[in-house]
Amino acid sequence: MFRPPKDAYLYLKEKIESNKGKFIEQRFDKFLCEIIISPQKIYKGSLNQRKVYTSRFLIQENVILEILWRVPLLRRDVEYLVNKNQSYFTNDEKRFYGSKIIKDIRAIKL
Secondary structure, eight states, X not given: OOOOOSOHHHHIIIXXXXXXXXXXXXXXXXXXXXXXXXXOEEEEOSBOSSEEEEEEEEEETTEEEEEXXXXXXXXXXXXXXXXXXXXXXXXXHHXXXXXXXXXXXXXXXX
């Protein structure tokens, strides 16, 4: 049986961030298939009036996975999903972010 790690931050730092070369320039859906924990919520990261450069995925309480996108996302598309699903990471988000290409990854402990 597959069990999520007790310390999500440690898992992200050791297994994901330290091996991020494996995920850089890859589609987000490929990344999701490789990790053993799933995002619970999503928050807009850095943005300007029209574009979102990073997205922050809540993995576990106080643990965030920040993704920098190769091509910035349109702010209106991101805000539509955030509003539609109250920031929860649903199948809509999996479909939307799945084809996006990862430029960088980092784990953040709040």
